Amino acid sequence: QVQLVESGGGSVQAGGSLRLSCAASGHTYYMYYMGWFRQAPGKEREGVATIYTYSDTRGRTYYADSVKGRFTITQDSAKNTVYLQMNSLKPEDTAMYYCAGGRVDYIGDLLVADKYTDWGQGTQVTVSS
Secondary structure (H helix, E strand, O other): OEEEEEEOOEEEEOOOOEEEEEEEEEOOOOOOEEEEEEEOOOOOOEEEEEEEOOOOOOOOEEEOOOOOOOEEEEEEOOOOEEEEEEOOOOHHHOEEEEEEEEOOOOHHHOOOHHHOOEEOOOEEEEEEO
């Protein structure tokens, strides 16, 4: 069983920064990718960023176009923790942010929510204008 626990959400003004953390525990050996997704009220869950966490080639990252250049996903493999550094936040970034893990086989699926098997409870990010 896998547990993913997010932290670091909060409220910030536009242009500000937040760092989210996701600590993974349990049988995580099959989670080749760990990613961040978000869901705003009335909208579908969307992929934000993901990072390859398996083997010596760990560290490859992928981002949604809407956050490229503003968000950075990183990993501390010793702590089994993934981070999402969010800079230059905009009101449209307001959402519940979820950490997810899974074995995703196709590059086109890396930011597709239903390709991830394990999910955290989410942490709220609110950006005011």
